[in-house]
Amino acid sequence: MVQLLIVDDEASVVDSLADTLPWREIGVTAVFKAFSGSEALELLQTNSIDIMMTDIRMPGMSGLELLATVRRRWKRVKCMLLSGHAEFAYAQQALRHDAHEYLLKPIGDDEVLAKVGHLVGELERERDESRAYERVVKAFSENLPKLRGDLLADLLQGMKLSPERLGQKLESLKIAISSGERFALLLCRLEDRLAELDFYSLSLMEYAVANMAEELFEDEFRLWSCKDIHGYMVFLVTQSAGDPARSDNQEQREELDESADSRLQSAASQLQLGVGRYLKGSVSVLISRWGLFPIDIQRLYEDMLLSMRKQVGNQSGLLIYVSNEFEQLPVHALQRLNEPPMLVHLLESGDWERTRDKLSGVWNELSSKWADSSEHVTEAFFSVYASFSSFAHKNGRQLTDMIGPHLSDATGLMPIRSMESFRQWMFQSLELLQQCMESETRNDRENAVRKIKQFVGKHLVEDVSLQKIADYMYMHPVHVSRLFKLETGENLSDFVLRLKMEKAATLLADPSLRNYEVALRLGYQNPNYFIKVFKKYYSVTPQEFRQKLETIEEP
Structure with a gap:
């Protein structure tokens, strides 16, 4: 719903604009009248106004002063200035106060409707964008753990991202790790009773294991977890402080590495014991060597999978520190x-x-x-x-x-x-696949445009707004408009208008129909508005058009 406020000290101007124009046709559902700046402010305080059209020169508070107040207190209201004074200084002040339009009296009804209709369209787009943004933010927050896990799973499989792109993803997902930072991987396989659980129960157990790991590791390490394509739980582990890679002393780095390995193995062992004690199950845990993020992720992960196949197999409850096995293989996969x-x-x-x-x-x-x-x-x-x-x-x-x-x-x-x-x-083969799919896409567009034209033709005297057409096609209005323009080269609104005017010309050829009857048959509730639209299209009024037809028919 869009509500319009018209402000002018000339009551005749306000009444003419508010009462005679077909506002609902452009999406305005309510029009409020104010005859001074103070009355306008009172209406703004008690009503949800979307668009304000105000004269500049009014007694008491001028239109520019009103505009400045509205900009401070109701920032979302879109403002238009209407004035009989064409001085450039007024236009400059209007721009400084963020006026969306500056219109000079006298102004035609069509231009007023076009300008207000443009602002209605902007409001609808802003509302759609705001609702979409709120939905995206909510969905993003709810799915943040999954998004983090998906990124790690992709990196384990070897997905390549530029440093800039990876940095952006890590920042947006609030993952505390930087390029070149040292890390290790933990791979956990739930076994025995846990491996036989149904999907829902297994998901709960995996959640419990992840929480248990967070508690056991949180004092000295940071964890980033996911479930890989094999169903294993994988944790990327970084040190909370004292990264050995940051030390210039080789001996100190080795000591820190040994200390980190010892603490990591101890925490992994505690995780195994906790799963057995609290979840009544078994888990095998593999610990990788330390590597540098992100270049060593896939290599260390492949090492762990190879150790899982060669060293663990069908056994359960093992804790293994993985050596550099993968790089020693004579043959690698693609x-x-x-x-x-x-x-x-x-x-x-x-x-x-x-x-x-x-x-x-x-x-x-x-x-x-x-x-x-x-x-x-x-x-x-x-x-x-x-x-x-x-x-x-x-x-x-x-x-x-x-x-x-x-x-x-x-x-x-x-x-x-x-x-x-x-x-x-x-x-x-790829070239032929692409050509085939693009040909099908063109056919789909042609079929869609044909359906749009059929709908418009069938409902020409009813509501053929862009939204109605979009609802019929199960598409977004913007997509419908772009699709029609792309396929025909003509704007959808121009197409609808052309059909209406062609229909009007046919009806006007019938002398038994009055002009207002023709307007009603075409869906125009305001005959005067129909006359203006017809004249703009054919450069003559309906009556003049009829007179030309009579002249042509005379022998």
């Missing part, structure tokens, strides 16, 4: 292929540029490290092929239909024959 964002997720998001970057990274790693390994090349081929197929199926299509039978024939495309043939297949 890093770029398996790190987030995953290829299938990039395809689903429609981010074609980042998808190309992903495939380029996979190709560069293959050609530089594993060009002679047929197994690595084959792994990459089938992983990319599976992502392309999954993307096609999720869009209700066969991969053959999107990229053709030649490129989708997996049996004839074994890439181990040639690295170059694999590269050509990847990027050619």
